[in-house]
Amino acid sequence: MKPLGRTTCIAIALLLACFVISVFALRRLDHIRKAATVQEVLYISSPKALKWLSLGYDGLLADVYWTRAVQYFGARHFLGSHDYELLAPLLEITTGLDPHLTVAYEFGANFLAPKPPYGAGMPQQAIQLVNEGIRDNPNVWKLYYNLGFIYYTELKDYPKAADAFARGSKVPEAHPFLRIMAAQMAQHSGELQMARMMWTTAYESTTDRDIRANALAHLRALQVDEDITNLEKLISIYREKTGHLPLSFSELQTAGMLSDMPVDPLGHPYKLVPGGGVQVRDPEELPFIEKGTPPGYVPPSPKFLPSD
Amino acid sequence: MSSRIAHIAANTFREAVRDRVLYNLIAFALLMSGAAILVGQISIGIERLVVVNLGLTAVSLFGVVIAIFIGIGLVSKEIEKRTLYTVLSRPVRRWEFIVGKFFGLAGTLVVNTFFMAIGVFAALLYVSHGFEKADGWILVAVYFIILQFLMMTAIALLFSSFSSPLLAAVFAFSLFVIGSFAEDLRGFAAMAQGVSRWAATGAAYLVPNFSSLNVISSVAHQQGATPQLIFANSLYALVYTAMALSGAVLVFERRNLK
Numbered sequence: 001m002k003p004l005g006r007t008t009c010i011a012i013a014l015l016l017a018c019f020v021i022s023v024f025a026l027r028r029l030d031h032i033r034k035a036a037t038v039q040e041v042l043y044i045s046s047p048k049a050l051k052w053l054s055l056g057y058d059g060l061l062a063d064v065y066w067t068r069a070v071q072y073f074g075a076r077h078f079l080g081s082h083d084y085e086l087l088a089p090l091l092e093i094t095t096g097l098d099p100h101l102t103v104a105y106e107f108g109a110n111f112l113a114p115k116p117p118y119g120a121g122m123p124q125q126a127i128q129l130v131n132e133g134i135r136d137n138p139n140v141w142k143l144y145y146n147l148g149f150i151y152y153t154e155l156k157d158y159p160k161a162a163d164a165f166a167r168g169s170k171v172p173e174a175h176p177f178l179r180i181m182a183a184q185m186a187q188h189s190g191e192l193q194m195a196r197m198m199w200t201t202a203y204e205s206t207t208d209r210d211i212r213a214n215a216l217a218h219l220r221a222l223q224v225d226e227d228i229t230n231l232e233k234l235i236s237i238y239r240e241k242t243g244h245l246p247l248s249f250s251e252l253q254t255a256g257m258l259s260d261m262p263v264d265p266l267g268h269p270y271k272l273v274p275g276g277g278v279q280v281r282d283p284e285e286l287p288f289i290e291k292g293t294p295p296g297y298v299p300p301s302p303k304f305l306p307s308d
Numbered sequence: 309m310s311s312r313i314a315h316i317a318a319n320t321f322r323e324a325v326r327d328r329v330l331y332n333l334i335a336f337a338l339l340m341s342g343a344a345i346l347v348g349q350i351s352i353g354i355e356r357l358v359v360v361n362l363g364l365t366a367v368s369l370f371g372v373v374i375a376i377f378i379g380i381g382l383v384s385k386e387i388e389k390r391t392l393y394t395v396l397s398r399p400v401r402r403w404e405f406i407v408g409k410f411f412g413l414a415g416t417l418v419v420n421t422f423f424m425a426i427g428v429f430a431a432l433l434y435v436s437h438g439f440e441k442a443d444g445w446i447l448v449a450v451y452f453i454i455l456q457f458l459m460m461t462a463i464a465l466l467f468s469s470f471s472s473p474l475l476a477a478v479f480a481f482s483l484f485v486i487g488s489f490a491e492d493l494r495g496f497a498a499m500a501q502g503v504s505r506w507a508a509t510g511a512a513y514l515v516p517n518f519s520s521l522n523v524i525s526s527v528a529h530q531q532g533a534t535p536q537l538i539f540a541n542s543l544y545a546l547v548y549t550a551m552a553l554s555g556a557v558l559v560f561e562r563r564n565l566k
Contacts, residue, residue: 007403011558018551023513025544029520030494032536067495 047096062098069094069104073111074210084120087112091129095136102140103208105133109146110202110211113154118214118288123154142205144168145178149198152185161185177201196222220265221288224280228291231262231270231278245276264292312400313408320412321419324378329416332370336424339366340431355435360528363428364449368524370424371417371457372484378416379464380476382409383560403557410465410553417457425450442530448538449527455545456521460484462552463516469560487516516548 050065051058069090076084091112094104111119113126130147137143148164151157162185169178177197184194196219203215234257238246241255249272252258262270268281270292280292324330343362383406386392395405425446432443463483467476486493490512497508521541523533 005561007401008558008561011403011554011561015551015554015558018547018554019514021547022544022551025540025547026513026517026520029517029537029540029544032534032540033520064489064492067492067499070499071495 047093050093051097058097062094062101065090065094065097066101066104069107070210073107077117080117082116084112084116084122087120088122088125088129095129095132099132099136102133102137102143103206105130105137105143106146106206106208106211109150110214113150115154123150126150126154139171141168141171141174141178144171145175145181145201145205148178148181148185149202152194152198158185175201175205192222192226217287220286221290223265224286224289225291227262227264227270228278228280232276234258235272235276235278239276245274246272248272312404313411316395316400316405316408317411317415320382320409321415324413324416327378329374329378330420330423332374333420333423333427336366336370337427340427343431345434356432357528359431359435360428360446361524363424363431364446364453364524364527367421367424367428367450368453368456368522371421371453372460374420375413375417375457375460376464376477376480376484378413379461380468380473380480382413382465383468384473384476402560406465406469406557406560407553410461410556413461413465414458417461418454421450421454421457440530442532445523445527445530445532448533449523451538452521452523452533452541455541456518458549459487459516459518459545459552462549462556466552466556466559469556470563483515484518487518488522489519490515490517491519517544521545 050061069087072090073084073087088108091104091108095101095108098104108126108129112129113119113121113123115121127147127150130143130150133140133143134147144164144167148161148168151161151164162182165178165182165185168174169182177200181194181197181201184197199215199218199222203212203219206212206215234252235246238252238255238257246252249258249261249270253261264270264280264286266285268285271279271281273279278292279294280286280289283289283293283297286292340359340363343359383392386395392405396402428446428450429439429443432446433439460480464476464480467479471479493508493515494512497505497512500508520537526533
């Protein structure tokens, strides 16, 4: 084999050095372009035009746009943005290019409908997107579930939610919860159990990490809200019995009203505050909770969703 | 050393001109004048936008095509015609030959781009009846396009140093397409996990990133580029060009020319 000459060695060293510098330069570029305040514009917003331009490779282009939608939402969510203007058109293009990419409809239902900063605050666009998904994929029960989910959580429109769940329950291999949900929607009773059932179904029926993390955070929040409601009831009963408020949870234990020290879903003990209220130790770790926060607490913009 | 490189570069430039490469300017001039007249008649309020988008896109595509199709023949043609042996029998080192070839084609592309940029401004003047301050950003877009040409020339030269012209053209064009979607490739990498994440990230950093050099759309909307972006893009393009050239030198140094 030919020995390495001086020029070859220099070329190898230069090649490696240039590669390392190019990686740093590229990372710098990513940073600059992410921080840029240049208005984002979708120059081609028509799925039909893009389908035509894709020359038949619409599946690949759909994957590219799906990645862009997830990256767009993730980056803005991380920055705590309240503006997700491009999420709807990105998802429309994705599903326009590949109408069978059901994860895109699910993503839309979960993150297009909720109010900012947890989503784009566009429930009507989310409903339209999921309806289009149902039209193109009538045998995917998750889409009916997602539709009912939006009507229930965002619009409180129980008849339409019941209709969506009932239609979904007739789809082959539909989750058995759908039938129960349809019935409960008709009565619109048992809010907490209903919400828990819906988030559990959301968690179990997807493999998308973001959707699972979001569902888990909601399930934890529901648990906290239920725990605090129950604990405050016990404190009230204790007060009626003894004529004074307990100073700690151990007094409730001594009175035989609690078997263990109450802890939140993350394993942190609840705090008993003067006045008989109950608070979580760190509300920032439990987004979406409605109870257990200090008076005047303003939840921060979500930097991330707790991973599952 | 520098005079030898300059001589090879000058010869490469002369050869490209003799090969009627600059004839593309005629096609470009026809395209721009036709577009300027047409958009003046059919577009309402977006004449400027159309001219800038069309003009800069044409500058970019014409240049990339030249960089690929001339670049792939820079070494193989010299071997085929046996002129390489004449050059290397003189006191010219192989790396000087590669670097000289690079500068020759890069110079051709810069001259070509200069004339095409004049064409874009002329068409813009025709449709807008004057220039605005924001039109200066077009120069930044043209500068980024030239950086893109430097990278493509070095890439074409790299492939030319070890494969046939046809394969080199396929490789270079494929890398151009992949490089245009480099940011999406990094997006895919970010969504992957485990070994595939590392592999995709490595590939994403290895392929050229042309996305950040493409500011045509934002310039058409009269949005500028920050000095940091100009600096980072320049650094990246020059370093990537040097990397591809080093690769070409490395292959060519080890190549058996007998």
